Amino acid sequence: MASIAQPVFAQAAADAAQSPHLFTSTQVVGFSVVIGVISAALLSTLWVVRQRGNLESEGREIRSALSDAQQRISQYQALIADKNRRIVIWDGDERPELLGQLPAETGAPQDNEFLAFGLWLKPRSASELDRAIDGLRQSAKSFDIVVETHREEVLEAQGRVSGGRAFVRFVALNNLRAELAELKIERDRLMSSISAFQGLLDSIDLPAWQRDTEGRLTWVNHAYGAAVDASSPDEAIAEGREILTTIARERIRAVATPESPFHDKISTVIHGNRTFLDVVDVRVPSGSAGIAVDVSGIETVRAELERTLKSHAETLDHLATPVAIFDGDQRLQFYNQAFVSLWQLDIAFLESKPDNAELLERLRAAKKLPDQLSWKTWKETALSVYRALDTQSDLWHLPNGQTLRVFATAHPQGGATWVFENLTEQVDLETRYNTLVKVQGETIDHLSEGVAVFGPDGRIRLSNPAFRALWGITEAEAKPGTHIRALGDACAPSYDRPDGWKTFAELITSFDDERRSSQGTLELFSGLVLDYAVIPLPNAQTMLTFVNMTDSVRAERALTEKNDALRKADELKNDFVQHVSYELRSPLTNIIGFTDLLRTPGLGDLNERQAEYIDHISTSSSVLLTLVNDILDLATVDAGIMRLNYSEIDLGDLLDDVSIQIADRLQESGVTLEITAPARLGSIIADPQRLKQILVKLLSNAANFSPEGASIALACQREGTDFVFSVTDQGPGISQEMISTVFDRFATGAKSGKRGGAGLGLSIVDSFVNLHNGQVVIDSQPGKGTTVICRIPSANLPSYAAAE
Template identity: 60%
Template sequence: MPKRKLLGARDRVGAPALFRGVRGGTSGRLPVNVPSCLRTMLVGLGLVLPAEAIAAPAMARPPAQWISSGDMVSLALVLGAISAAMISALWLMRERARLETRNGELEYALGEADARNARYQSLLVDKDRRIAVWEGVGTPVELIGALPNEIGAPVDDAGFLAFGRWLEPRSAARIEQAIDRLRADAERFDLVVETARGQIVEAQGRVSGGRAFVRFVALANLRAEIAELRIENDRLAGALERTEGLLDALDTPVWMRDETHRLVWVNHAYAEAVEARRPTDVLAHGTELLDTRARQRIGAETMPERPFAETLSTVVHGDRVFYEVVEAASPSGTAGMAANATALENAREELARTLRSHAETLDHLATPVALFDQEQRLSFYNQAFQRLWGLETGFLDAHPGNGEFLERLRAEGKLPEPPSWREWKERILAVYRSLEPHSHLWHLPDGQTLHVFANAHPQGGATFVFDDLTEKVDLEARYNTLVRVQGETIDHLAEGVAVFGTDGRLKLSNPAFRALWGIADDQAEPGTHIRDVAGACRASDPEGTSWRSFSGIITSFDDERRTSEGRTELTSGIVLDYALVPLPNAQWMATFVNMSDSVRVERALTDMNEALRKADALKNDFVQHVSYELRSPLTNIIGFTDLLRSETSGALNDRQSDYVDHIATSSSVLLTIVNDILDLATVDAGIMQLDLAEVDLSAILDEVAEQMGDRLKEAHAELAVAKGRGLGRIVADPQRLKQILFKLLSNAASYAPEGSLIRLDCAREGQAAIFTVSDSGPGIPADVLKTVFKRFETVDHDGRPRGAGLGLSIVDSFVSLHGGDVAIESGPGEGTTVVCRIPSAETARAQASG
């Protein structure tokens, strides 16, 4: 490097100005007595002219004079200035040499620094890291290094610092917040962020020497995996925190359990449900929401591949609450939640009750109804629907499709046969694709006419209502026929008919009316007032009392109109029964029936009825007389028969003994019949009295069973007596009570199969005794069951003798006398059960009523 002169041009121009002041305006010449060395130096400095330049003029001047004192002062000043300039020049030369030495040292140090900087730069600049350096607030950032291309980071500075372009949004937000805190508060950080391409980058923020710098390092292999795991852990931790926060904000109880089924986390809704102050209290005490049995069931049924989901009930705050419990299992434990389903369960129950009510309502409707679901399959039908089509229950309960149902009806010939079956069927099934209801009229082969109303459901499916119009059509036809023949019918009635309007004017009348009252046709024209009609009828009713009464009723303004009936007799001898009937629209109909013949017949019937009453009394006297007259000879026959059987008059051979036994048996039967007839006649006459007394029910049952022993042996049957608890006593006629039981047991023995069992049960019901006699006989047909209590009604079975048919009549009469009732239950092949209820009498004796 060339050395610079220590004295510059500025220094060189200062000396001439100084010497000009010294020369005092001369032309640059010095006195001649100036030393040559000084002259030479001044000439070199350019302060004076050289000698040759001033030699010629000097020849012409006069010789020099000696230097004055002023010149000496000037010369001294010049010499002082020259000395100072020479000293300064020497100092400057020495400083320049020192500066040149220093510059060389600095240039060497700069070279060394550049070398070190290059070495450091080579260490920092690689493809795995990039550093962002901020000198201070408001200074631009300096970026050093680069990241791999697969990271996806922009190369330019502005694009790199726009982290949202190449980092995942959550990571971009985190790194921006961390850099702000680093530059503002010198808060260092170490973050692992994720790029939009899924790569992992480590970001380290530091502050050193007043500078903030962030180093971005692309991670690889194990560090990348660790960083990924850290990111995943942070993500999962954040997700878990958000999930727990969300679950904790729910009003649905949520819980988590470890592998030992111990609660490890619950939300506030769970704590509130178990009446705990905080979730930590629940975990500390292990308070459970569900009972032990429910938890055991959940633990047994919960699988990793199949979560538990079912509605369970528990008690919350003293109320029964239904929860939709869902619990899922994992290797680390289980998690569950319980959604309050009480309202849903109540709604389901209400819906089920409503559906059952609707089903029951529809099932009791006389109109056939069928419901098809969204798959066009039969989901409901009522009994009227099944009766209408006559289909078996198995087919209907199999939920056939609508098309299958129509095909079945067609195959059985129950549907009309249209010209094109396919088009007709498609038209019927089009209701499922329509928003409007469909209406069809089916004329069935059996003569029925159905109005089919089909309505599609908003959720799918359709409802079919089959309205039987057969009767309606028939009624309409009949109505039209009646309308057509109404005039003919009324005109040909034997009864007189007249209809009056609200204004009292005649609307219509028939010929019978005019004939009965003897008026002409023009006097009963429609529109004739009732006063005029009454005047026309004056010939048959001179006093007009009947028509005044009719007019008062028809033209009255009473709010309550009632039917008025009566009888009137005309001057012609005709007896009329009249009826004034209110009609709709405030009209009245007057009907007149000629009762002349009926009156005569009535009188004849009255006379005949009197004669029959007397005949019935004569019959009762005859039956009573004959019964008493028959009893005496029968008593003698029975007495003599017993005498013959006792062998007092001599021994009898076997044939004679058989004859005597037959006589005794027949006599007893005849005596029983006579006694029964006498009892019935006494009851009919109303003169039978009950001999009331306290009756021991248990004792009377034993007595009846003992006395019925022989009769049951003859019938080859057995008797079982069942006594209820606390029978005690009742007030009744003991003889008639035993007679009731004898008749019931005899009747059962007559019909019971050989070897069968007849039961006699007695129980106490308040103040009444209940006697039940049942057998396993052939039973009584339904048509005969209505007449079993009538006299002389018997039922033959397998040819066995049955008696006179008075037993149940006597039972009914005697039970009625006691104020009780008797009922019989029977059926073919089901045996017969007779139940008698006999209340305890309140008085010691009661008079029987007829």
Template identity: 40%
Template sequence: MGVERAVRGLTRAGTLCVVFACAPDAAMAQDIGTPTGRPLMHAMPAHNVTVLAVVIGLIVFATILSLLYLHERSGWSRRERGLQAALADLQGAHDRAELLLHADSQVIVSWAGRGEPMIEGDAGFALDGTPLGAVAGGLGGTRRILAFGSWLTPGDATALEDEIDSLRRRGAGFRRTLRTPSGRFVEAQGQAVSGRALLRLRETTGEHRALIEARAGIEAAADEILALHSLLDAIPQPVWHRDRGGALAFVNTAYVSAVEGGSRDGVLRAGTELLDRSARDRVAREETGLNGSPQALRLSGVVAGARRILDVSESTAEGGRVGIAVDVTDLESVKADHQRQMAAHVRTLDQLPTAVAMFDQGQRLIFHNAAYQKLWDLDTAFLDSRPLDGEILDRLRVMRKLPEQADFRSWKAEVLAAYRAVEATDGPWYLPDGRTLNVVADPNPQGGLTYLFQDLSENLKLESRYSAAMKEQAETLDTLKEPVALFGADGRLRLANQAFQAVWRINEASVKDHPRIDAVIAACRTISPDPEPWMDIRGMVTGLSETRSDLSCRLEVLDGSVLDCTARPLNAGATLLTFIDVTASVNVERALTEKNDALERAAQLRDTFVHHVSYELRSPLTNIIGFTELLGDETVGALNERQREYSDHIKGSSSALLAIINDILDLASIDAHSLALQRETVDVRSTIEAAARGVEDRLKESSIALDLDVPGNVGSFPADAKRIRQILFNLLSNAVGFSKAGQRVRVEARRTAEELVLKVVDHGRGIPQDVITRVFERFESHTLGTKHRGVGLGLSIVRSFVELHGGRVTIESALGAGTSVTCSFPLETADGNREAAE
């Protein structure tokens, strides 16, 4: 009971700490507490709490041991005297702890698990100017101290709440200095002790507060210095600071790069200088200007291994000197380039035909080109003396070179008023000598004026001539009967003559509005609706076609007329459209086309009829020939002489008629592309002899001799033997028919490297030149004064068969000298086979 009373006495004294009471058992430890039943555990500084807990624990532990010892040794009286002595010692420790706790104004907040916090401490602790004891409820009843945002700066309040949360969750301790909106400082310390989270808030006062404020000032100054260094490092020009002894105390990044020092510390340790000794001495001796600012010296230095031109300036600062070097190499280069360009501009202006004169703010001449001196014919010495603008006008008036003015003074003042104008002014000057000048007065940005004198006399003459030429051209186009239209590069109608307007029914007002090509086409399609030619014309005018070349198309109008349109590209993207009425020629062409179609249909009908009739005649004719041969053989009975003669005539006529029918059928097959050659190896000599045997009777009857000129090496060639014999038979028949008795017919055969040539030559009357071009046409028969008559199919069949073999036929003839027909056959067939000579 005495120990309990001692402990309770310590808690009533207001000690804000955590005490671990050592008891013989757990029940006794639980009995130790505050009068209100709360555990004896309050927040203190870490070292104070620890020391106090250890001291009190030792004291209690020693007291308990003493009591036990006295109880065992001396009995109850002894234990009571020992307990009283222990309580006296505890009271002394309590007094010392309380004195330690109340040395500063502070508050301790403790949390046990998830329970409500317990707040203990000095009631005089102020929350941003309001003492904690003055708040309703006092130290134990207020929770305003936990509303950190109400008496701390926002940043500190948020940081403190985060750290308290970490302390309560993970037991992470912290120490932080907080700031109130009024500028006061509060020290916060958090620590976990025996499962409890303790927060100690202590107001800083006296030297400690002064130390915190000094530290904050030092940190702010350090931040400012760091920001200043960062700003200097961002400057692309080398910057340095020298101490009172002239040594480098600071250089920026640009300085390090300029001297190629690697790092700032390395440059400062080595004292690497950007300028040489003489340059630094010049900079140190340089005096400030009239306005107190340092004068920059233009020096030469090596920057990053390259020689550069620098503007260097140094000024005295507290604790030394500061300097900066500005690289003006590019500026000097630009300045030199500017001077060269100005010189080039002066030379260029001297070459211009436009007169140029520049005057400064004082209206004095500062520049003039050669064209200006030539225009006004002024003395060079006078112009070089930089005369005033008014003086030049007065001299030109005396020389009667200015426009005649009734009030020259007012006119001169109006001209000189351009110096006060904001924008350029221009206007014509009509000179007494008939010239017209366009005068432009352009104010200079730095003050003064620039005159441009442009002679428009020639331009006005050309414009007048151009207007007259355009008027004459328009009148000429209007006299044309053909519609003509001119479109510009923008696709607008620039010109259209009267014929164009009449044909396409476009009024003159629409032409003057310069409509686009789409509007013109829309108007024209009302009478010529076919869209295809108009699309071509549109593509030509608008330039959408890949190549701008001449375009021709035909337009059909609803009234039956036909127009041929020609679109021709012109210079500068223009397009000229011309229309020609071709209705008459188109009608003639249509009539001829229809007649030709009718003739072709008639020819086709004729060929069909002949082919059909030929087939129909061939069968009965074959029967007639067969029965005639049967009668001629007298197998059915003997014939008298006259019957035998009649039978021979019937047989000959039938054979001739069959040959004609076969020729007609062959031509019909050729026209139908159904005749195929039966190629084989044809012996030339035997084929010629076989054809000659076919005309032996006619040769004897006409008393005509036949000569065969066939060399032994003529050999053979690939061909259709039957058709070759038919070719030779027809040629020999014609030669015999056009020859006289006693004349000779010759057959020649020649072989070359590429072809076989067969030629039939006669010495008859010949063929006229106007007939020779038609002898190969069908049904062309000419007697030419001979007894020979035919249906005109022989030479036509010859040409057809030769061409089927891939050869060609030529004919040469002269009246009274005979005719020569040559047939040339290729030795190589279409499939590449080639016959060798035997």
């Protein structure tokens, strides 16, 4: 219709164009409307015809699709009806729909409890499945996981979203797929374990690493990276930073095997410091893995422990106390020299590390242990220390008389230490101490001196009866514990002065750093005179002693008075002797002078009797003058004012002068003098007058006691700088009892000598020799004569002022 109408409309339009004035405008509008209506009708008819054809075609397609869908539904129903599958469908918030069944051996519920996964799935699988379903329903996240039931069955769970619905299909796997699923589960478990172990290794401060078969690093932890100064483990791997030296790595590769991992200490440098690592490296098919422990501190501690143990062993070895140490197997591990000396055991036996029981048996066999009624019981008791919690101690009284205190201490790690303390001396000292204390107590109680001992608190500890008797107090008033002030109050009736008990209290209770002692004398009201002494004792104690000196004081006072009287008498005697001696010298000098004058021929001749009288007067006067001079010399020596006039003396000239001076005396006695001396005696520094007096006195004494016709020997010699001479006579000799008195003044031997004397000659010799710092010795036996030996040392000072 459209094809026919189009040419007509076209022709009409053409005609209208050619003939513009043929139709009016109204006609044209009407004509246009009619044409439009007709066109619309034609178009509607054409659309209806075409739409009907489309509907018929879609109907045929829908019927075909329905037939296919019904066929698929039948197939799906047959598939779902299989007992190896179950599908859960969620459509929005509606209750889920369950299709199909799972085998009964899986333990899966057949009702609505199927969705309570925790009842029939393992906790890990149930929680994983719940999380996956939540992600499926909320975020449309598909999943494929494998879960395990409580019956060790494996299921595959697949989650999908389709048409706004969420589907989860549970499939019971066959054998092959079950094995694959189990392998997958095992793989997941292993991967989880590996991840956990790597996380653990990353968190510890011990360097750990993995290497491939070529020895290259494939994984390291953070501690390894820090040890090699890397910013991260990846940097350490990328740069191949090694914590061990090349030699150490080669050694590990050469030694480590799958059956025997490498384990040893290796020295390396970490952060610039020498470090010791305890390395464990394991060989695996894919390479190796290792870990290192820093044992530098342990090595230092170990070395220090070894030094300490060595020092302790050396210290114990030098101890006087025997020590023996046994290990957990009760075998001897250490002993010191004191232990060997105590038991006198063979070193080879001790070095064999004997058992403790064996050691005791050896000592028992040698009869070195105490005798026991039951040896087995005693030994079990001794060895029970290895099971004891506390230190055990016992006293062993050995057959050789020694007493030992034995300490046995168990070690926390096993073993025990035996210490043998020798108490023999201590027991002996304690016994002697107790005896001494008892004896001292008895002694103090029986002393005539009063004794009291006070503690640092001023309280009396002990006192004896003499103390209480001297002070007139009772035993109750001086009982132990009484304070010194109370004791002073009790003693006040006998003596109450500030220098008495108050002074004692200050000395005894003083807090001075240096404890003082004190001595003195007290006179009691009763007339008793006591000597007291305050003596510090150990342990801050103080002893107060009182000695009754009443009789001694009285005797001393009497003796003092007598001594003063004797001193005054002696002074009076000396004054008298000196005065008389000085007074006698002048008349004697005059007598001797006038006698010599009367002998002068110019005054006239004397008859024989007058000459004899003059000789007697001269001789007696000379003897008296000599006696007076000797008395004056001795008085001067006694007064301490005698001074020697030192000068250099030629000893040869001295002997000549002495021989001339003594010639008349020798002739009168009828004896001869023999002088024996070296040709050159030399000189000596001494007082010539006093030295000459010594020689003359000795020669005169020898001539007096020598028989008529005998000879006197004068032997002289030099010994170094000393002048030694001896005078020997042939007289009657001196007994041993008299030798000790020959130097005493006025000790005379007139009964045996030719001429009696005052007995001052040898006293003067002894005094003058001593003034020269010399020595004089007498050697004599009755009937064999006497020898007097003198030694005069040469002085160093040139001269001294001489006293007249």
